[in-house]
Every structure is written in structure tokens, then in C-alpha cells.
Amino acid sequence: MFAFYEECSNKHLIRALPPPPPPSIYAAYKHFAYNSLRFSVFIEIQMSCTHLWCVGALLLATAVAQTTPKDEHFHEELVVRPLSGDHVNTYFQFTTRWHYGQKENLYHTQLTPRVIAELLQQFDVKELHIGLTQGLWRYETWGYPIVEATSGAEMWAWFKATNLTDQQVDKQWAQLANVFSGVLCASLNFVDNTNSIAPKHLLRPQFMPANRESFMRYASLPREIVCTENLTPWKKLLPCGSASGFASLLNSGYVHNTKYHSLGLKVRTLCQDHDEDNCILEMTQTANLVYDLRLLEQSGNDFSLRRLFGMGLNGYCELASTSKIYVQRNELGARYQLVPPPPAEETTTRGGYTVVYGVYDMQEQFQDQGERLFNIAWLAPKGELRRQRQKPAPPPIYAHRYLLGQGQEHGRIVTEVTNSHYAPLPILVQELIPWYVHAYLHTLNIRRRPLGRNEYGSERLPFKLLHYAPGKQRELPTHLEIGFLLPGQSSALITIDVDYLVLKWLEYPPDANHGHYINAALVASALPMGTNYSALPLEGHLFAHSFNATRPSYVLGLHTEALIVSLPTPDFSMPYNVICLACTVVALAFGPIHSVATKLIVVVRQTSAPRNFLKKLKEKLFSRGSPLLPTAGEADVPEGAGCLPPEEQDENENDNDEEEEKEREKEDKEDKEYAH
Known part of the structure; x- marks a missing residue:
């Protein structure tokens, strides 16, 4: 991850080194020493130096020279490691390596996503790293991860061109972040000059020639939250997508229930020195997960791929050159019995630290198994207590x-x-x-x-x-x-x-x-x-x-x-x-x-003395009765029984008019008295 190296200064180490490499390989080493010169001076104060540059330069030269033009390969790997504290680490790595030769071939991709190839050429990007992480890696109890990442979103890139300036790099950096914000459906569009820096010593390009000036930008968004919207477009960048292969195990419901999950994307260009027409495009997608077995509701200490991911493996990607699963068997993994047992084992020693891995080749496994789902079970000894386990x-x-x-x-x-x-x-x-x-x-x-x-x-x-x-x-x-x-x-x-x-x-x-x-x-x-x-x-x-x-x-x-x-x-x-x-x-x-504003106000003459509130309420209550219904006395009178001759009816009407006039005069008199 961090490319800084040391120059050889111990005389006895120099005598033990092999003869100097050829001039072409020595030229490839020059940019290693140049990129790490500042920090190498600091390292030389107290530490004896190494010849790591020699091994790296040889591997770089042979990797570029032995790859035939237009050669493209895809590899998928899964690593399962039991961790302390009832945790399990599963690490997915999908690697696409393409020897594209000249730059014009970047527009004719097969396994590599075309959007990635075009962006590298459009923005003069030689190396790019993007990480989307939720959770915190516990170094004291889990050791070191295979791929390092910080919480939230992290992005850094190296730009290289003939006539680039700082202003142009800042502009391309902002545009690159906006484009990958849409590619990965993340909030990388918030990356700008307010949260970006240009590291001087810690971060260094990996195998970038030093004959041209390079620019680097780094930004981090710790507030970013990783969710399903990031996992889906990330899987679409794979040659087989999420339909088959190891990516089919990455179910969002199980991935985001983990204690720690991190999605990574790394793209770098490897070119021979002074030969821009002989380059390799390397794209690596990683998914690092940490499961807490206590949250899986699993009886005992056993677990399996089906329990971790919700389903078994449905096969391997048909476009993959290799599809292998590595299971750590020593240390914390030694207490488990694997079912089925691994067909092969690989013992590796690195810096005095020995690890034994069980290897499952999925291409061979599914040729013998057919269409059935593949599952691996870890069976712990019966009666084992969690408190008996020792902390590493x-x-x-x-x-x-x-x-x-x-x-x-x-x-x-x-x-x-x-x-x-x-x-x-x-x-x-x-x-x-x-x-x-x-x-x-x-x-x-x-x-x-x-x-x-x-x-x-x-x-x-x-x-x-x-x-x-x-x-x-x-x-x-x-x-x-x-x-x-x-x-x-x-x-x-x-x-x-x-x-x-x-x-x-x-x-x-x-x-x-x-x-x-x-x-x-x-x-x-x-x-x-x-x-x-x-x-x-x-x-x-x-x-x-x-x-x-x-x-x-x-x-x-x-x-x-x-x-x-x-x-x-x-x-x-x-x-x-x-x-x-x-x-x-x-x-x-x-x-x-x-x-008040819309109703028409009309002055009405008061014809009767004001009544108190109780009287008004009584009249309103009794006036709500139905006047259309006949009374009990009226219902018993037969039809035509109340009819009078016309002469008598006229006399009654005259009498009623006289009574009404008297009542009006009386009311007018009362009104005048009330007014006085």
C-alpha cells in the first residue's frame, strides 16, 4: 500500500547480492529509488537497508515482458480466516490483468470495464485507489488486514502527463471524483480542495516511472455510509457480475449485517521504462468482511459458507482463469474440522511466520460435483467453551x-x-x-x-x-x-x-x-x-x-x-x-x-323588545321541532270537519287583522318606552 523503500548500505549485504541487473532492469529500479529517496534518508538513520528494489524490478520486468499482447486474464479468490473473539474474516479479491499494449487499445475492452479504461486515459490517471468502509478494524485482536482501509470513503490517485500543472491536476481530480461518484453511487462528488491534500512522503506510486513529473491527490470522507447502493454497482464492474462466481455470495442482506465490511477498487498501469506502448492495466476489486459468530444465532461454535452468506456457492465465473478458496488451518483455524476436507494444502513462511492454507479449486470441484451448490463447514470440538480460548x-x-x-x-x-x-x-x-x-x-x-x-x-x-x-x-x-x-x-x-x-x-x-x-x-x-x-x-x-x-x-x-x-x-x-x-x-x-370581509352587512330594524339569553335559547330549541307533522288533536279531526262558509271566513280574517294592528301599536309603544 505504501511504497517507500530503503537503499542498501550494509557492506556485508552488498557482497551477498547477485551481480548487477541488466541496464533495462536497472533503469526500472531508478524510479523506485527516486520515489522513495526522502523517506529512505530517514530510514537509513537507524535501520540497515534491503535489496527489495532488486526483487521488485525483476518481477516488474518479467511481468511485462512475458505477457503476450492483447492478453487478458481474470482471477477470483476467497480467503477465510478465523479471528479471535468469535470473529471470522472473509476476503474476496477479483483481479483483471490486461496487456493492452498501445493506448488506442483501451477503447476495445473485453473483461475490463470500458468506463474504467476510458477514465484512466481521459484524466491521465496512472494509479487509482478507492475504498468504501463501514466499521473499524481492530488491530490489537485481529492482527493486520490483507487490504488496509479507513472508515467512510477514501480516494487517492496519481496523475502523470507531459505538461500537467497543479491547477490542471486539481480540476481533473474534481472531475474524476464526480465521475466515480456516479460509477459507484457514492458521495465522492463532495471531494474538492477543502478536503484534499497532496502527500509528500507517506503515499507513493507503485511502479511509476520517475522520468516524468507525477502529481498525487488524497481525500477522505469519514461521514460516508456504505450501503446496498454501493455494493450493486461495484458488482456490475465484474466480468460475470453477481450472477455466478464468488460474487454471488455477496448478498447485501448478509454483507451489511457484518461487524466490518469494506469495498475496494484499485487500478494501476504498469509500463516498461521509456516504453509507453508496452503496458499492463491491472484492476483489483476487493471485499473484506468480518462476521461476529455470536450474531449469527448459530448453535455452538460451528459455521459454514451457507451460514455466513445465506447460500452456498453456485459455481465459478466462466471467464475466470482461476477460482480458488483459501482456508487458514493453523492457529485459530486448527481447532476446526473442515467438511469437506480440502483437496490440497499450501504452507507458506513469511518473515518467520508460518501459515497453512487449505486450497479448494472451484473449477475442479464443479467438474466433479455438477450443478449442486458447494458449501464448506467449520466444525468445532464439542463441549468447547468460548472463555477457554486464548487471546493472541x-x-x-x-x-x-x-x-x-x-x-x-x-x-x-x-x-x-x-x-x-x-x-x-x-x-x-x-x-x-x-x-x-x-x-x-x-x-x-x-x-x-x-x-x-x-x-x-x-x-x-x-x-x-x-x-x-x-x-x-x-x-x-x-x-x-x-x-x-x-x-x-x-x-x-x-x-x-x-x-x-x-x-x-x-x-x-x-x-x-x-x-x-x-x-x-x-x-x-x-x-x-x-x-x-x-x-x-x-x-x-x-x-x-x-x-x-x-x-x-x-x-x-x-x-x-x-x-x-x-x-x-x-x-x-x-x-x-x-x-x-x-x-x-x-x-x-x-x-x-x-x-367579516366577504359577508354583506344589512341593518335590520328591531321590532320587539330584546330578550334575554335563556329565552333566546328556549325559542331556538323548541323552534327546531318539525312543524309539518300534525298535532294529536289535528290528527283526529276528519277531513272537511273544520271548513266554514266563506262569509264566516272573511269575518274571522278581519278580526285577525284588527288584533295584529293592536299588537303592533302595543309593540311600538313598548319600543318607545324602552328607548326612553
Whole structure:
């Protein structure tokens, strides 16, 4: 992952080296030494150097020379490793290797996705790494992962062209992030200058010639959440998709229920020095999962592929050259019995660390098995208790990160790196601090503590390397790279004081009360042994290439935890409450106002004395009866019984008129008296 190397300085090692390589291979080595010159000076202070460049240059030259033009291969691998604490690590790797020759052939792809080939050529990208991770890898209990990744989204790329400038690289970097945001359905479109840096020492290109100037950009989005929307387009980049092969095991319902899952995409171009028409395009897709057996509701300590992924393996990809499953059988894997047993075993020794893998070749397995689903079961001894298992020894290097301070104005970022090895080891730390956290360089210091003590003393470690690029509000983050030598059996405490800025109300992200993230720190070192180390060698592209890949030193990279800062946050619910209150008041007032404004007001003359409230209520209640229904007395009168002659009817009407006039005069008199 981190390509920094050392030059050979020990005389006895130089005498033991083979004769110098041919001039073409020596030219391929020159760019190795150039890219790692700065950090090699730091390494040479305390450590004897190695001849890793010789092996890498030979493998690079033979890989390019022995590959026939227009040759394209696809490989799929699955690694299953039991971890401590009832956890199981499953690592998927899908590798496509294409010797495309000239650049014009990038438009005629077969197994490689055309969108990837076109983007590399359009944006002058020679190497690209993208990681989408949910969860945190526990180094102290699980060891080191095969592929390192940080929480959230991470992206870095190397650009190389003849006449590139920093402004052009920044523009291409933003465009590249936007394109892959659509390809992987991720929030990479938020990558811009406010969260991007140009590393100087820690990250280096892998096999990039140094005869031309190259530019690098790195960005991290710790707030990004990985979900099914990222897994589906990631699987569509595979030659067989998710219909067959090992990718059929990646069911989103089981993948996202894991304790840790990480999706990776790495693309790099390998070319012979001074020959741009003889290149190889290498694309690697990885999926790293960690299952907690206690959450699988499995009786006992047994588990299987079907239990982990919800189904068995339905076959292998027909376009794959190799399809193999590797199962670790020693250490924690020795307690399990495999059913069916592996047809072959592979014993590998790397830096004094021996691992035994059981190998299942799926192409041979399905030729004998037919169309049935393939499953592997891990059977633990009966009656075994979980508390009887021993915790493994901690790895040589691990790190943690946390915040100190009170309030929402000032704080302190603390990074603690521990070296459990007996010999001193070189450490390189990269910090990316966002622009809304202002760091003070004069407060940076490193204190040392032996592992037997509980508190840090006044002993300080000197800086061997320091690069500082101050941030700028709302434009650039703070970039810090620190190099120092950490003595054996001790821990180093790196502290720096910071201030928290007040944001504008439009700069707060959704769910602002959750907090604001500070990117995880990157820690790199060179291990003298291979304990708990399972990463692929730099010149290899398959997991099988890590077998017996002994080196004088092993490049290690790891990430710390991401931090959450609580900045002063306004009450975003206040406008909501005001809107609700205002709408309620307007709604209550609208009815009466609308009624008064739209109804026609007519003055009616009062013809009777005012009545009290009880009398009005009584009249309204009794007036609601149905006047159309006849009374009991009227119902008994026969038809025509109440009829009078016309003369009598006229006399009755005259009498009624006189009575009405008298009542009116009486009412007028009462009104006048009431008015007086």
C-alpha cells in the first residue's frame, strides 16, 4: 500500500547480492529509488537497508515482458480466516490483468470495464485507489488486514502527463471524483480542495516511472455510509457480475449485517521504462468482511459458507482463469474440522511466520460435483467453551486516536502509537485536519512512555521528518506529516492543540447535532518480521503471490479511529417552531376575518323588545321541532270537519287583522318606552 523503500548500505549485504541487473532492469529500479529517496534518508538513520528494489524490478520486468499482447486474464479468490473473539474474516479479491499494449487499445475492452479504461486515459490517471468502509478494524485482536482501509470513503490517485500543472491536476481530480461518484453511487462528488491534500512522503506510486513529473491527490470522507447502493454497482464492474462466481455470495442482506465490511477498487498501469506502448492495466476489486459468530444465532461454535452468506456457492465465473478458496488451518483455524476436507494444502513462511492454507479449486470441484451448490463447514470440538480460548499476542505496531479538552472552543488531538517489538521502528504519521479545526504547529510534540508504565513522562522524541501545510478557512485543510523513530517496547503520544471555528448556518451538514468528523490518521512503518502480516507484496497481484514472499522488511500501513467534534450548533428547530406557531395563528384568524370581509352587512330594524339569553335559547330549541307533522288533536279531526262558509271566513280574517294592528301599536309603544 505504501511504497517507500530503503537503499542498501550494509557492506556485508552488498557482497551477498547477485551481480548487477541488466541496464533495462536497472533503469526500472531508478524510479523506485527516486520515489522513495526522502523517506529512505530517514530510514537509513537507524535501520540497515534491503535489496527489495532488486526483487521488485525483476518481477516488474518479467511481468511485462512475458505477457503476450492483447492478453487478458481474470482471477477470483476467497480467503477465510478465523479471528479471535468469535470473529471470522472473509476476503474476496477479483483481479483483471490486461496487456493492452498501445493506448488506442483501451477503447476495445473485453473483461475490463470500458468506463474504467476510458477514465484512466481521459484524466491521465496512472494509479487509482478507492475504498468504501463501514466499521473499524481492530488491530490489537485481529492482527493486520490483507487490504488496509479507513472508515467512510477514501480516494487517492496519481496523475502523470507531459505538461500537467497543479491547477490542471486539481480540476481533473474534481472531475474524476464526480465521475466515480456516479460509477459507484457514492458521495465522492463532495471531494474538492477543502478536503484534499497532496502527500509528500507517506503515499507513493507503485511502479511509476520517475522520468516524468507525477502529481498525487488524497481525500477522505469519514461521514460516508456504505450501503446496498454501493455494493450493486461495484458488482456490475465484474466480468460475470453477481450472477455466478464468488460474487454471488455477496448478498447485501448478509454483507451489511457484518461487524466490518469494506469495498475496494484499485487500478494501476504498469509500463516498461521509456516504453509507453508496452503496458499492463491491472484492476483489483476487493471485499473484506468480518462476521461476529455470536450474531449469527448459530448453535455452538460451528459455521459454514451457507451460514455466513445465506447460500452456498453456485459455481465459478466462466471467464475466470482461476477460482480458488483459501482456508487458514493453523492457529485459530486448527481447532476446526473442515467438511469437506480440502483437496490440497499450501504452507507458506513469511518473515518467520508460518501459515497453512487449505486450497479448494472451484473449477475442479464443479467438474466433479455438477450443478449442486458447494458449501464448506467449520466444525468445532464439542463441549468447547468460548472463555477457554486464548487471546493472541498484539501486533508489533498499532495506534489509537482521541480528543482531549472541554467546551466547544479549544481542544487537543492525541494520536498514540505503540511498538510492542523489542527493536526500534521508524514511524511516519499523516494528519489531514479539516479547515474548521485550526491547528497550532508550535504545540506539536511527541512524548515517550515505556510499556510498563501508566503515565507519560517528560521524555520527548525528536522529529526526523516534518512536513506542514497550513490550512485556510473554507478553502484548504491542514496537512501534517511526521517522521520519528519509536524505541522498542514503548508508546509515543503525539499531541497538537486546536481551536474550533464557528460555521455559517449554511455550512452545517444534515443532522448537525451528530457532530463534525476529523479524518483518521495514517500510520506507516517497516516491519522486520511478518507476524500477523498478510498483505500482498507490492509486485504481486494475486493473494497466492503472498505465499513464501519473504522480504528483509515489510511495508505496513494502518488507520486510526476517526474523531467527532461537537461545534457550536444553532437551534435549527427554532424556525420550524416559529413556522408552526405562525401558521396556527393565521389559520385561526383567517376564518373570522374572511367571514367579516366577504359577508354583506344589512341593518335590520328591531321590532320587539330584546330578550334575554335563556329565552333566546328556549325559542331556538323548541323552534327546531318539525312543524309539518300534525298535532294529536289535528290528527283526529276528519277531513272537511273544520271548513266554514266563506262569509264566516272573511269575518274571522278581519278580526285577525284588527288584533295584529293592536299588537303592533302595543309593540311600538313598548319600543318607545324602552328607548326612553
